[in-house]
Amino acid sequence: MSSGVSTSNDKIIVDRTRAHRNKAVSKAVRATRERLQSNGSSSPMFDREMLTLHxxxxxxxxxxxxLFVTLVAAAGxxxxxxxxxxxxALLTLAIHSINLLLARRASRIEITTAKIGKWRIRLLAGQILMGCCWAIFSLGQCDTCGTDGFYFYKGAVLLVAISISAMANVTLRQATLLAFVPAVIxxxxxAFSSRSTLDIGLTAMAATALILFHYISDRLHRSNLTxxxxxxxKDDLIAELEVAKSVSDxxxxxxxxxNLAKSRFLASMSHELRTPLNAILGFSEVMSSEVLGPLSNPTYKEYAGDIHRSGQHLLNxxxxxxxxxRIEAGRYxxxxxSxxxxEIAEDCIGMVQLRARSKNITIKQQFEPDLPQVWADEKSMxxxxxxxxxxxxxxxxxxxxxxxxxxxxAGGGQYVTIKDNGPGIAEEEIPVVLSAFGQGSIAIKSAEQGTGLGLPIVQAILAKHDGQFIxxxxxxxxxxxxxxxxATRVLQSLPAVADAQAIEPRRKSFA
Incomplete structure (x- = not known):
């Protein structure tokens, strides 16, 4: 083998230095699948996200x-x-300011997973303080104003306050409940001490509103988690797809x-394999034909013929x-x-005629007369x-x-069809025999096995001619x-048949 053709890259088909990268990729894929299979609602990552949203x-x-507290105080x-x-109002605004300062501080720092619980407790404690303010509001009495009007005012304020709290605290569970349980209590x-119908009704209304808005807030919280x-x-799937794409690339x-190393190897081996084979074929043919003189033993002549046939088969x-x-490398x-x-079909029939007669096989010819020439590679066809x-x-x-x-x-092109009445090929095996080195079950059982490259080469040659193989x-x-x-390969083109009824017979001619 000539040293100019071979390179160090050809010898290294598998890159063993990339093993650590494959391990990292496998680890990333496993971690992604574990995240996909885990329950999202219990993930600490979601807890941090929900706290950040709150x-x-x-x-x-x-x-x-x-603004709401100011309006309530003005009306009161x-x-x-x-x-x-x-x-x-001043007390409520002060506690609300404390909660805002606490939220601003929390938003400016990076809350780790270990500190999520502590910050949740602090925020819920702020809501409890706000609940105490609403409890103080619920204790308010008015002896000079009408009873019904003041109860209506107090009930409306509590309903609006509960709804505002429920909408604002969707991402912080239990916040609405803790903020208004003191007021309901x-x-x-x-109501228990006064035995008043209005107090009992106001209590029932506030409790019902609290339960309802807590339920709505909890459902919205679960929807956000979902x-x-x-x-x-989706992000994990995208990440896994990117990982899979990198692995595929x-x-x-x-x-x-x-494949390039294989092509270079075969190209470099062409000369080295053909040179000794030509010598084997030449010398074996000289010996079998007894050009230099008769062989004393007839068995030697038979052996020389076997060597020549085997060498010819190996060369093929x-x-x-x-x-x-060469076809795979794009160098064919x-x-x-013209x-x-x-003529090509007649010559090829003559080349296989002797072998067909040895098996008592009849070769029939059905050629359309006066076919024009085509523009193609004669050796390939x-x-x-x-x-x-x-x-x-x-x-x-x-x-x-x-x-x-x-x-x-039917389209104005030309075809060659070869049909036999042999054992045939199973329908599911046709893609196999059309692939490189693929052989059907009949070929495997046959005593005359080949490489399984004949049909793939035929398919590739016809594709190079813009043709088709069926x-x-x-x-x-x-x-x-x-x-x-x-039809583009036919030098004297025959116009394509336009009539559908005229097309069908031409299709049947090779169907």
């Missing part, structure tokens, strides 16, 4: 509660100037490197492998010229027809029949192989 909501709606002073509403104690879980799953790159296999490697060049498919004919003769049983047709296609087969009925060249 802090953001408090700071964004910082002026809602002061108007209804009952001696009720102490101003002091209550205060109303319940007042949305966060979906968002997290790496595998594709390594496969391309291995090497040529097929090299052809396929066509030497196009040629006749009829001869290889296509010869491969298909050789397969038909190889797998057709004794006394069988092979039919070769050459004619026009393989049809049924078990115990036979196989039909159709090689089609497009």
């Amino acid at each position: 802090l953001h909501s408090m700071l964004q709606g910082a002026m809602i509660m002061p 002073i108007y209804i009952n100037p001696q009720g102490g509403m101003l002091g209550w 205060t109303l319940a104690v007042t 949305l966060m879980s979906y968002q997290s799953e 790496e595998a594709r790159r390594r496969a391309e490197e291995a 296999l090497i040529n097929e492998i090299l052809d396929l490697s 060049e066509l030497s196009e010229e 040629l006749s498919l009829l 001869r290889q296509v027809v010869l491969n298909l004919l050789s397969n038909a003769v190889k797998f057709t049983t004794q006394g069988g029949e092979v039919t070769v047709k050459v004619g026009w296609t 393989l049809r087969s049924k078990l115990r009925e036979g196989t039909e192989a159709i090689a089609i060249l497009p």
Whole structure:
């Protein structure tokens, strides 16, 4: 092997230095799948997100509660100037300011998972202090104003306050409940001591509103958790897809490197393999033909013939492998010229005729007359027809029949179809035999096995000619192989048949 062709990269097909990267990728995939399979509602990551959302909501709606308290205090002073509403308003605003300062401080620092519980307790404690303010409000009385009007005022204020708290504290569970349980308890104690119907009704109304808004807040909290879980799953899926894409890109790159190394190896081995084979073929042919004199032992002559046939078979296999490697590497060049498919078919039939007679196989010809020439590579087209004919003769049983047709296609192109009545191929095995090194069950059982490269090479050559290869087969009925060249390859083109009824017979001619 010449040293100029081989490189160090060709020898290293598998890159062992990337093992640590593969381990990291596998670890990332496992971690992602564990996150996808875990319950989102119990994840500390969601707790931190919900706490962050609550802090953001408090700071964004910082002026809602002061405005509401101011309106309530103004209305209370108007209804009952001696009720102490101003002091209550100042106390409530002070506690609300403390809660805002606490939220602002929490938003400016990074809350770790270990500190989430402590900050939740602090925020809930602030809500309890606000609850004490609403409990003080619920104790308010007005002896000078009408009873019904003051109860209506107090009930309306509590309902609005509960609703505002429920909407503001969706992302902090139990906050609404803790903020108004003191007020409900205060109303319940007042109702129990006064036995007043209005106090009992106000207590029932406040308790019912608290339970209802707490339920709504809890449902909204769960909905937010579900949305966060979906968002997290989407992000994890995207991350896993990116990881899988990186793994796929790496595998594709390594496969391309291995394929390139294989192509370089086969190209470099071409000369080294063919040189000794040519010597073996030449010397064995000289010995079997007794050019330099008769062989004293007839067995030697027979052995020389076996050596020549085996060497010729080995050379054909090497040529097929090299052809396929050149096609895969994109280095298979066509030497196009005008040629006749009829002449190529007749020559190939003559080449396999002797082998067909040894198996008592009849080869029938059905050629359309006066076919014009086509623009194609003669060597490649001869290889296509010869491969298909050789397969038909190889797998057709004794006394069988092979039919070769050459004619026009319905679109103005030309076709060569070779049909036999051999054992056939199972329908599910057709993709296998069309793949490189693929062989069907009949070929595996046959004594004349090949490399499984004939049909892939035929398919690739026809694709280089912009043509088409069709393989049809049924078990115990036979196989039909159709090689089609497009109308653009025909030098004297026949116009495409426009009539649908006229197209059908031409299709049937090779169907």
